Amino acid sequence: MQDKLRQHIENVVALADDEFDFVRSHFISKRFEKREFLFQKGERVPYVYFVVSGLLMLLYNDEAGKEHIVSFAMEEWWESDFQAFLAQTNAALSLQCLEDTTVLCLSLEGYEKLCAGLQKMEHFFLKKANGGHVASQQRILSFLASDAKERYEQLLNRYPSLIQRVPKTLLASYLGVSRETLSRLSR
């Protein structure tokens, strides 16, 4: 289980045993059940989460009471309301389990100590942040240049396993269309 974290980090930077022990000491493990919230809108965001197993969704509830899915987080993804986490302000988003989920939790203090104490980790997080930025830009581009059907097909190609694990209603919300429209796309 912690091997999964080590392997994940070592895909980017090599770590000696004592270095990984140092890294691992900053995380705590938690388990949440399906439908449980890791944090909700309005609360403080105590951690950034590394998904060991399970599936999360990051969502926004608008004034009209509608729910919008900002992103999913599968195994080996990092997720949080980064804006609120990094600035230690109240969450605008909520993070909820779609399946029973085990995460490794890193506080902001832990994050900063890790970066300051081991440059490899700052390098690792820089790579992850750049990757996240690039992925978000791709998604923006899909809203600009593609219609609902194309966005759905892109999602199928990129994350085929999601379709098995997530109800269509939620996929629709992630894609920015109504569930009825998504249901009619394949015709």
Next chain:
Amino acid sequence: MQDKLRQHIENVVALADDEFDFVRSHFISKRFEKREFLFQKGERVPYVYFVVSGLLMLLYNDEAGKEHIVSFAMEEWWESDFQAFLAQTNAALSLQCLEDTTVLCLSLEGYEKLCAGLQKMEHFFLKKANGGHVASQQRILSFLASDAKERYEQLLNRYPSLIQRVPKTLLASYLGVSRETLSRLSR
């Protein structure tokens, strides 16, 4: 002019004179005219650019020949096709001047040497990357939760100066609506 870079970096991390000299030695200054391309789709992306003065747009040309604006870059913004730049692959996007523009150019080699040679700079770029990721996520949220009029108002609030400097046709492209629709929004 290079003071602008120093001040920009020192908003995040303090630098001694010799440290800034080290930083500055990795950049070269270039000037481009309105309408000129810094790089185009299909080409290599030689640099990440720090905008000293002027205005850039990052754009995507789809198969149908339509142009989509991924982002604008004003003074003190960093811009590139980060995906292509970081992976040193061919650009999917193009970067073009909306005004005569002066930039400071940093190659990937320079970026990596800067990060490796001065942890403060890796820290600086991590903060920028996190900020970029958060901003992109906000924009995704605006596509999910807001209609064209609301997105336009959010843009007005966030970057009021853009509206003075950019033709409505391009604002429309950035917002993901036709110029006709944007033109009718205020009625």
Next chain:
DNA sequence: AACATGATGTGACATACATCACAATTACAA
């Protein structure tokens, strides 16, 4: 000054998608 080019507004019409309503099916909890 003359001209070409780009920017903006607006009407008429087409279309992608949302919303509402209902039915059928499946998953799950008492």
Next chain:
DNA sequence: TTGTAATTGTGATGTATGTCACATCATGTT
């Protein structure tokens, strides 16, 4: 096992936005 909630499909209809066409006005170039 039985009942309740969640999921999915689909018809009817409304609406936001796109597309096409044209006119006007501003801008920049020779």
